[in-house]
Amino acid sequence: MAAVDFSTRKQVTRPPTPWYRHPLARSILYHGLVATAALIMLYPILWLVGSSFKPPDEIWTNQTAILPIEPYPQNYPNGWAGFGGISFATFYRNSLFYATLGTILSVSASAVVAYGFARVRFRGRRLWFAIMLLTLMLPTQVQIIPQYIVFKQLGWLNTFYPLLLPRIGGSAFFIFMIIQFIRSIPVDLDEAAMIDGASKVGIFLRVILPQLTPAIITAAIFSFYWTWDEFLVPLIYLNSPELYLVSLALRTFSDPSGQTDWGAIFAMSALSLLPVFVIFITFQRYLVEGISTTGLKG
Amino acid sequence: MAAATLTKAKRRKRSSFGQDNLVGYLFIGPWLAAFFLFTLIPILVSLALSFTDYNVLSNSGDFIGLDNFQRMFFEDRRYARSVNATLKYVVFAVPLRLVFALGVAMLLNTWRRGVGVYRAAFYAPSIVGGSIAVAVMWREIFGNDGLVNFTLNLLGIEGPNWLGRPETAIWTLIILAAWQFGSPMLIFLAGLKNIPKHLYESAEIDGANAFQRFLRITLPMLTPIIFFNLIMQLISGFMVFTQAFIVTQGKPLDTTLFYALYVYRRAFELNEMGYASAMAWVMLMVIALLTALVFRSSSYWVHYESDEGPA
Numbered sequence: 001m002a003a004v005d006f007s008t009r010k011q012v013t014r015p016p017t018p019w020y021r022h023p024l025a026r027s028i029l030y031h032g033l034v035a036t037a038a039l040i041m042l043y044p045i046l047w048l049v050g051s052s053f054k055p056p057d058e059i060w061t062n063q064t065a066i067l068p069i070e071p072y073p074q075n076y077p078n079g080w081a082g083f084g085g086i087s088f089a090t091f092y093r094n095s096l097f098y099a100t101l102g103t104i105l106s107v108s109a110s111a112v113v114a115y116g117f118a119r120v121r122f123r124g125r126r127l128w129f130a131i132m133l134l135t136l137m138l139p140t141q142v143q144i145i146p147q148y149i150v151f152k153q154l155g156w157l158n159t160f161y162p163l164l165l166p167r168i169g170g171s172a173f174f175i176f177m178i179i180q181f182i183r184s185i186p187v188d189l190d191e192a193a194m195i196d197g198a199s200k201v202g203i204f205l206r207v208i209l210p211q212l213t214p215a216i217i218t219a220a221i222f223s224f225y226w227t228w229d230e231f232l233v234p235l236i237y238l239n240s241p242e243l244y245l246v247s248l249a250l251r252t253f254s255d256p257s258g259q260t261d262w263g264a265i266f267a268m269s270a271l272s273l274l275p276v277f278v279i280f281i282t283f284q285r286y287l288v289e290g291i292s293t294t295g296l297k298g
Numbered sequence: 299m300a301a302a303t304l305t306k307a308k309r310r311k312r313s314s315f316g317q318d319n320l321v322g323y324l325f326i327g328p329w330l331a332a333f334f335l336f337t338l339i340p341i342l343v344s345l346a347l348s349f350t351d352y353n354v355l356s357n358s359g360d361f362i363g364l365d366n367f368q369r370m371f372f373e374d375r376r377y378a379r380s381v382n383a384t385l386k387y388v389v390f391a392v393p394l395r396l397v398f399a400l401g402v403a404m405l406l407n408t409w410r411r412g413v414g415v416y417r418a419a420f421y422a423p424s425i426v427g428g429s430i431a432v433a434v435m436w437r438e439i440f441g442n443d444g445l446v447n448f449t450l451n452l453l454g455i456e457g458p459n460w461l462g463r464p465e466t467a468i469w470t471l472i473i474l475a476a477w478q479f480g481s482p483m484l485i486f487l488a489g490l491k492n493i494p495k496h497l498y499e500s501a502e503i504d505g506a507n508a509f510q511r512f513l514r515i516t517l518p519m520l521t522p523i524i525f526f527n528l529i530m531q532l533i534s535g536f537m538v539f540t541q542a543f544i545v546t547q548g549k550p551l552d553t554t555l556f557y558a559l560y561v562y563r564r565a566f567e568l569n570e571m572g573y574a575s576a577m578a579w580v581m582l583m584v585i586a587l588l589t590a591l592v593f594r595s596s597s598y599w600v601h602y603e604s605d606e607g608p609a
Contacts, residue, residue: 031412034405038419041477045422047445048435063448109328116325120318128326135337137589139537141561141578145571146343147336149354169332200321229428231540236566250430251544254437262438269431280425284418287425291484 045273052076052266059262072263076271079264083253086241088268091249095228098160098245102167103223107216110170114178115204119190135172140232148236162237163230174219177290181215182208218290221283225276246272341582348576354569366576377577379552380560386468387556388535391475396527399479403486404516417487424480432474433544437461440470440545464553467546471554474541482527489523490516521600529592536585557581 019025046066051059055072062069080088116122117129151162185208193203231247238244244252250272254265280287323330348366352359370377402420406413426432439445440460447457460466497515506514517524539558542548548555548563555563561581565574 027410030408030410034416037402037405038416041423042419044432044435044439044477045426048431060443060448063445064452109332113326113329116322120322120325122319122322125322128330131333132329135333137533137585138337138341139558139578139581139585141537141558141565142344142575142582143337143340145347145565145575145578146340148566149343149352149357149571152354153357166332166336169329169336175329200318200325204325225425226428229430231428231430231543232562247430250434254430254434265434265438269434272431273426273429276425276429277422280422281418288417288421288484291481 048266048273049270052263052270054263054266056261056263059266075261075263075267078261079253079268079271082249084241086244088246088249088271090242091244091246094243095246098163098234099224099227101160102164102227103220105164106167106171106223107174107219108170109168110174110219111178111209111212111216112204113170114175114182115208117175118179118182119187119203119208120200132172132175136176144233144236151237157237158240158243159237160243163233171223174223177219178212178215181212185211214286214289217283218286221279221286222290225279228276344575345579347572348579350572351570352572352575354571359572362572366573367580369573370576370580376552376555376560380555380557383468383553383555384536384538384557387472387475387538387554388532391472391538392528392531392535394472394476395479395531396482396524398476399482399527400486400520400524402479403483403490404512406483406487407490417484420483421480424478427474427478427480428540430540430544433541436470436474436541437545461546462550464551467550468554471538471541471545474545475535475538482531485523485527486520489520493519518601522602525592525596525600529589532588532592533585536581536588 020029043066050066050068052075053071053073054062054068054075055070058068058070058072082088082091117125117132147162147166151157154161156162189207190203193207198206229247230245231251234245234248235251238248241249241252250268253268347359349361349363350359351362351365406417406420423432441447442459442462444460446460450457458466460470493516497519498511501511501515537558538556539562542554542556542559543562546554548559557577558581561574561577564570564577
């Protein structure tokens with residue numbers, strides 16, 4: 001191990017470093033390997049976007065290529081026309097409405113509830129907190145059937161109430177995330193405000209809430225893109241095509257027994273991923289931090 | 299969870315924070331109300347329904363005792379196939395996803411330039427993975443003359459009918475799941491960054507090679523995170539729905555008729571809500587049991603640093 005042999009005081013020559021230990025070689029190896037793997041991972045998505053610009057014949061003949069030989073943007077207007085006389089404009093309007101309102105509801109409620117759990121001491125707090133964490137593991141299937149029966153009795157099928165109402169209590173995942181965040185805010189600030197005569201509500205609004213911005217942005221991003229992708233619950237409640245979300249519309253639009261215009265299907269599929277990607281690229285830092293911290297501090 | 303007890307103990311010492319029941323319940327009120335209305339009561343109603351033959355169209359049902367459960371376990375062949383399909387999916391998809399997640403996280407756990415871009419690239423499939431768009435694309439890729447078979451054809455291989463054959467259909471969904479290892483990867487990555495550098499340095503001085511360092515340091519230090527990821531992935535694995543609904547529709551021969559999909563079919567396509575409720579309750583019990591089992595086993599393999607306690 002030792003490079004110097006002390007008994008003879010002679011310098012022992014180190015064996016020459018093999019080429020693959022050379023920093024530059026290692027760097028090239030590393031980037032070559034990781035970049036190839038990353039490209040393989042991205043290939044299906046790039047392929048989808050590329051295929052959405054291929055003319056009908058190229059979709060089958062020039063299948064493996066990402067880039068079309070002759071770009072054919074016509075797929076987009078073709079797909080946008082939708083089905084049954086309803087265009088994708090309607091579906092996007094529905095999805096935007098639902099994802100925006102749903103996000104506002106669940107994130108704002110989550111912030112309020114999180115403050116209660118994190119900063120107010122009350123009887124039963126630990127019990128309710130434990131129950132809330134347990135609800136994270138509940139399969140939707142045990143809740144959805146009775147909910148459906150009641151909402152049907154109320155005549156709320158084909159409305160957004162069954163999708164939005166359950167969000168008034170926030171979401172356990174976001175509540176937990178925001179609680180973790182509030183805990184990292186020093187209690188001294190609360191105490192100082194309290195000495196100044198602020199109530200709990202006042203502390204929440206003036207001390208805690210302004211500092212919650214990063215946590216709220218993270219929750220809002222997750223909420224928006226989960227809501228955008230939501231499928232099972234809308235599938236159950238929204239049956240008339242005028243109310244379809246983009247996810248539901250895409251399913252009907254791509255029905256193998258009906259549609260054969262794959263260019264249009266690819267175009268609408270790629271388009272439906274656009275909002276999610278824009279959010280992902282703009283707010284990547286928040287997403288990474290959100291996932292890392294809620295995963296770790298549990 | 300443990301952090302709750304920790305901070306609570308600390309806070310109890312602070313006299314200025316008195317108990318405030320009314321304010322506390324006001325703040326958690328929205329959650330509490332939603333919990334009772336949309337979770338607890340429905341779950342209990344669902345339990346009650348599972349002993350009936352409730353039909354939503356006629357809004358009527360009779361108490362039929364344990365008939366639903368008897369039918370499920372002894373008569374319904376599709377139920378058995380659905381359980382089989384789900385188990386097979388979970389057994390392959392969850393470990394695959396975790397292994398990919400850990401492997402890539404270790405590759406990305408470096409300060410080289412460009413790592414941020416790679417991280418985004420590996421995470422991207424997960425951000426779109428749950429979407430209908432990706433499921434539709436998957437159906438095309440594995441279709442009879444889809445991308446996979448087209449490529450195989452170029453290599454002179456005649457690809458099978460992936461979605462039509464019972465042996466292959468489920469694998470298209472397992473591959474789809476394995477492709478989306480982004481979230482556990484990010485969690486592993488954060489965990490890897492938390493492992494103290496000096497552990498590796500002293501191991502290296504002691505002559506441990508890379509594999510030994512992985513086995514003796516990385517894995518034990520990561521066990522709490524492996525544990526967390528395992529639980530989350532198990533639960534989501536058991537609830538897989540959308541992908542099977544779009545890509546394979548449960549076909550062929552029910553080999554991809556995952557549990558959640560079968561519950562949906564019974565409840566909302568065949569209007570057998572009593573039977574579907576019984577199935578959902580069995581699912582709840584299985585998930586609860588499995589989670590409890592993993593939790594129980596954790597004392598044997600999850601390593602917490604004694605001086606810090608579970609973070």
